[in-house]
Amino acid sequence: MADKLPVIAVIGGTGKLGAALARGWAKAGYSVVVGSRDAGRAADTASTLAAQTDGTVTGVDNLAAAVAGEIVVVTVPFAHQRRILEEIRPAVKGKIVVDTTVPLMPPKVARVQLPPEDSAAVAGQAILGEDATVVSAFHNVAAHKLATDSAACDVLVFGDSKAARARIVRLVEALGLRGLHGGALANSTAAEALTSVLVFINRIYEADGAGLRITGELTQPKDS
Numbered sequence: 001m002a003d004k005l006p007v008i009a010v011i012g013g014t015g016k017l018g019a020a021l022a023r024g025w026a027k028a029g030y031s032v033v034v035g036s037r038d039a040g041r042a043a044d045t046a047s048t049l050a051a052q053t054d055g056t057v058t059g060v061d062n063l064a065a066a067v068a069g070e071i072v073v074v075t076v077p078f079a080h081q082r083r084i085l086e087e088i089r090p091a092v093k094g095k096i097v098v099d100t101t102v103p104l105m106p107p108k109v110a111r112v113q114l115p116p117e118d119s120a121a122v123a124g125q126a127i128l129g130e131d132a133t134v135v136s137a138f139h140n141v142a143a144h145k146l147a148t149d150s151a152a153c154d155v156l157v158f159g160d161s162k163a164a165r166a167r168i169v170r171l172v173e174a175l176g177l178r179g180l181h182g183g184a185l186a187n188s189t190a191a192e193a194l195t196s197v198l199v200f201i202n203r204i205y206e207a208d209g210a211g212l213r214i215t216g217e218l219t220q221p222k223d224s
């Protein structure tokens, strides 16, 4: 018998990346809970996504979403990452938290600027403590490409637990993309930094959401 699909909470799921991810997972048959600072806004987004996908999408405030989700995906701007993680911390003990945060610091978003911890994901794990397992992913995917099923790119997945990474690789695959293990959470630095390079490429070559593709023939991932 197939495993039951986990309920996915998307914190900040009213936004560009969060709504695109929620839409993709709802289409793939996952039950999705959209979180927002405003429960009404979450409910509006959820009903739009449910109608678009014929899927199960509900909307509540961020903390209630984190309580409901078996896997909790955080999609808020870097400037608000700390406050949101502190808010949901009591609800994510024992859960995988997928951090999508890219430490963009406007106005110079096409220049790599990393936080003191070198990685927003590493900073996120420190905020949540050891009871939650942070995996980071989706740094290099343009939300509007994801939202229109036109993101022909790979998604690098980082985390210190291989089993947790593997679960998120499966969530990437559910979106129709290739998910690749990128190694330890500290390696997330590389993907977080690469986003500013992609923003620069978009500007200078007038690209519409440049993405990342790993070349070479890959086998099944070994223990690492």
Ligand SMILES: NC(=O)c1ccc[n+]([C@@H]2O[C@H](COP(=O)([O-])OP(=O)(O)OC[C@H]3O[C@@H](n4cnc5c(N)ncnc54)[C@H](OP(=O)(O)O)[C@@H]3O)[C@@H](O)[C@H]2O)c1
Pocket: 012, 013, 014, 015, 016, 017, 018, 035, 036, 037, 038, 041, 042, 074, 075, 076, 077, 078, 080, 084, 100, 101, 102, 103, 104, 138, 139, 140, 141, 142, 143, 144
């Ligand atoms: N957009 C992309 O293509 C993309 C790609 C890769 C990674 N990312 C990363 O994904 C994250 C989300 O990006 P996004 O473009 O989706 O962001 P966004 O649309 O600007 O914002 C996402 C959500 O964050 C919440 N938010 C906004 N201000 C907030 C505040 N002061 N405090 C708490 N929550 C606040 C809002 O939800 P409510 O108002 O409903 O609470 C909003 O809908 C970022 O860390 C970004 O670096 C984005």
